[in-house]
Amino acid sequence: MEKSTLAIVVPCFNEEAVLPQTNERLLALLDAMIAARLVGQGSYILYVDDGSHDRTWPIVEGCCGTHVRGLKLAGNVGHQNALMAGLEAARADADVTVSIDADLQDDINAIPEMVKKFDTGCDIVYGVRRSRKADSFFKRTSAQAFYRFMTDMGAKSVYNHADFRLMSRRAVDALCQYDERNLYLRGLVPLLGYQTDTVYYDRSERQMGKSKYTLGKMISFAVDGITSFSVKPLRLIFYLGAVFLLISLAILAYVIVALCQGNGVPGWASLMLSIWFVGGCVLMCLSVLAAYVGRIYTEGKHRPRYHVEKYVK
Numbered sequence: 001m002e003k004s005t006l007a008i009v010v011p012c013f014n015e016e017a018v019l020p021q022t023n024e025r026l027l028a029l030l031d032a033m034i035a036a037r038l039v040g041q042g043s044y045i046l047y048v049d050d051g052s053h054d055r056t057w058p059i060v061e062g063c064c065g066t067h068v069r070g071l072k073l074a075g076n077v078g079h080q081n082a083l084m085a086g087l088e089a090a091r092a093d094a095d096v097t098v099s100i101d102a103d104l105q106d107d108i109n110a111i112p113e114m115v116k117k118f119d120t121g122c123d124i125v126y127g128v129r130r131s132r133k134a135d136s137f138f139k140r141t142s143a144q145a146f147y148r149f150m151t152d153m154g155a156k157s158v159y160n161h162a163d164f165r166l167m168s169r170r171a172v173d174a175l176c177q178y179d180e181r182n183l184y185l186r187g188l189v190p191l192l193g194y195q196t197d198t199v200y201y202d203r204s205e206r207q208m209g210k211s212k213y214t215l216g217k218m219i220s221f222a223v224d225g226i227t228s229f230s231v232k233p234l235r236l237i238f239y240l241g242a243v244f245l246l247i248s249l250a251i252l253a254y255v256i257v258a259l260c261q262g263n264g265v266p267g268w269a270s271l272m273l274s275i276w277f278v279g280g281c282v283l284m285c286l287s288v289l290a291a292y293v294g295r296i297y298t299e300g301k302h303r304p305r306y307h308v309e310k311y312v313k
């Protein structure tokens with residue numbers, strides 16, 4: 001039987017430090033998988049250069065050959081969009097794709113296992129890390145808090161799974177039908193509904209180069225995830241308003257009782273305090289509304305997610 005064509009999609013942003021080693025390891029793995037007849041001869045690695053400012057693209061071009069391709073995006077569009085660009089390019093001729101980060105923190109030896117699950121009929125296989133021992137304390141706790149918060153907010157995602165996953169062509173085709181600009185792939189993929197499975201692996205530390213996810217990027221990623229999957233925060237504003245209303249009624253009752261007893265109302269300190277407190281809360285609620293309105297604004301414009309500058313096969 002003809003073996004499936006595999007495309008390993010690797011988004012890269014300023015990854016000159018890790019790319020040579022990454023390519024060496026991925027190529028060795030792909031060669032071994034082809035030799036073992038696990039995947040077809042036409043399988044390839046697809047590096048997506050997400051508008052890097054360093055030597056990432058020249059390195060990618062240098063690697064291009066029989067089993068390596070390069071897709072250069074015209075500018076930096078972020079990890080999720082770059083990954084989507086790679087998947088959209090790969091679905092033209094690949095039967096199955098595996099997405100993985102350029103730093104190879106995810107164990108590439110899980111890939112053959114994923115492909116075996118695909119061969120038994122799975123459309124989506126999630127790479128899930130066994131533990132987060134390799135992460136820094138900050139990264140570990142913030143990531144765990146993030147997952148919990150996301151689930152509480154109604155945006156379900158697979159726990160301890162990032163973007164290391166296998167997807168069949170029909171799963172990628174289905175994913176491409178989701179036309180949204182604020183992409184949050186780990187929330188979207190579970191919505192596809194195809195048969196899924198999991199492969200567990202140990203995540204190692206980043207060998208070289210720096211994490212491209214700064215605290216600011218992580219926060220905006222989290223906001224993207226919540227606002228594109230849940231309207232719960234909007235509902236929470238209502239409850240907050242209700243609580244405030246109750247508090248103000250209690251204050252009114254207190255004032256009436258105080259007046260009846262001839263004690264007068266305590267001075268301006270309490271007044272100022274409550275004005276600032278309520279003002280702060282109102283502004284915070286407005287900002288939640290603004291986050292949604294902002295998303296409606298970007299979605300409404302239907303701008304393209306990325307532009308391809310070059311595709312080297």
Ligand code: UDP
Nearest residue numbers: 011012013050078079082101102211212213
């Ligand atoms: N990345 C990207 N565009 C960006 C930021 C990151 O394509 O704007 C890529 C990056 O090159 C890497 C992957 O996304 O392959 C994950 O980034 P990183 O390893 O820095 O994130 P972390 O593992 O620290 O969460």
Ligand code: MG
Nearest residue numbers: 101103105206
């Ligand atoms: Mg990483």
